[in-house]
Amino acid sequence: MKEINSVGIVKPETFKCTDSIELSCGEKLDNYNLVYETYGKLNAAKDNAVLVCHALSGNQHVAGKYKKTDKYPGWWDNLVGPNKPLDTNKFFVIGINNLGGNEGSTGPKSINPKTKKIWGANFPIITVEDWVKTQKKLVNSLGIKKLSAVIGGSLGGMQALEWNLQFPNEVSNTIVIAAAPNLTAQNIAFNEVARQSIITDPDFKKGNFYLNKNKPKRGLRIARMLGHITYLSDDVMGSKFGRKIKNKKYLYNFSTEFEIESYLNYQGDKFASEFDANTYIRMTKALDYYDPTKKNRKKLSEVFKKIKSKFLVISFTSDWRFSPNRSKEMVKGLLANDVQVSYAEITAASGHDAFLMSDDHYHEIIKSYFKNMSISK
């Protein structure tokens, strides 16, 4: 994509919510901040707003750059912008950093107003349900009563779904990509390994490390490396890295030799220097807890009864962390309720990461879907 289609230089803003929120865990926050960005213009009827929900390590910076010299644009810049699949000439797009996030929204790094100290370990665990509640506050504060669409991949897809369960009358279209209605045991298992690697890092100090010189980077690094393995498919790892080594010969020591090792180390280091360990373990918990079926006591088809929005569900063939079968479960539940749903199973090699990639067919689907949405002029 050319730079021409970029939303350009953007600036994050802060929504200061003074309404308290009763969290799923039972705790209460009297007020909180949410950092967000918007692209495009809200029309007079205020019916062209699209909320982008982020995944595990995402944030409000969906598209554009903060300054020209930024190395990378926002995390979904290939999808969001003028004349891009989610066209900011037509839609008013909102990116948000979820409560408990890493980019300035109230979270573990913030000061607890009651104690005047950094929250750290005491910051409560926030759930998908909580996020959607707070997202709605932000959306309403912008004067929007009903979202034209809510879109998200992976954990973001769960939020998009949850919007329909909490506020079925306030969303017209829902796009759920590479997601699942709840996590499988295997998926929770990966999250637990990630959490344990962070929690057992000697520098983690039970989550109260902010005033220390050493941050729990080792744990975060390993958690991210593990994550990256599961976001890719065996095939794409094979074709990208194979058994390629950096040196001509084996060194017979434990330095980084295979290219896959160096990729994982690079990704791990990069992430560990940017991300907050407390946020990471809480995000994985939000993933684990989300379950509209309430431990299978309810069928999805029952849970989905209240849904009114149209749905587009997308999965990727090589995604084994959020496999197509999990998307099909959602589609089945939607069909059982006569919800207008389209489902695409995209042939892609990249695994779970495919939802962030710029694949022509994938983007054409999103583009077409948004093109068919009618909004006021």
Place this chain on the structure above:
Amino acid sequence: MKKFNQKIRYDFSIIENWTHANSKVLDLGCGDGSLLNYLKFKKNIKGFGIEKNPDNWLLSLKNNIDVIQMDLESGLAGFETNSFDLVVLSRTIQSMRNVEDIIHEMLRVGKEVVITFPNFGYWKNRLQILQGFMPVSKELPFKWFDTPNVHLCTIHDFDNFCKKNKIKINERLILTDKKSVNFYPNFFGALALYKLVSK
């Protein structure tokens, strides 16, 4: 909808006649979604499509059809019993592997079923076989080496199949060049259209 702007196939109007107004229709192998849009336009149906091919799937989506990408060979597992008024399988049955399974699945999901297929017993097909070749025609446009068709049948074959499987034939129409054929249809008919229900 103001005007119907997709290509209309001549068998659409027959399926239209067999479709109740305001009903819920599932089109298996819906292609670009033209039949469903035609039925929406004429009969105000609520339509869903199933399409395996990614390009056709995208065409359906672009044409405002709610379309599920899946392989019919694995059945209609995602669909509840009796959840549609009508399930249509148009000119596809001959290319399917599990013909018996899909027909039973259609009868499970739909209260009524429409199946259309090219009649292999059509005299032009028979003539080409007599001349020593695999038939190639308007209804069967493929050469033997590139045909997707694996289960071609005649009208007699299909009638027997329905009888054996206790499927009731509610309507049957045989066409050649857009005209109805009543005289020796298994010999003079090119395209067969059936409306079926479970007995």
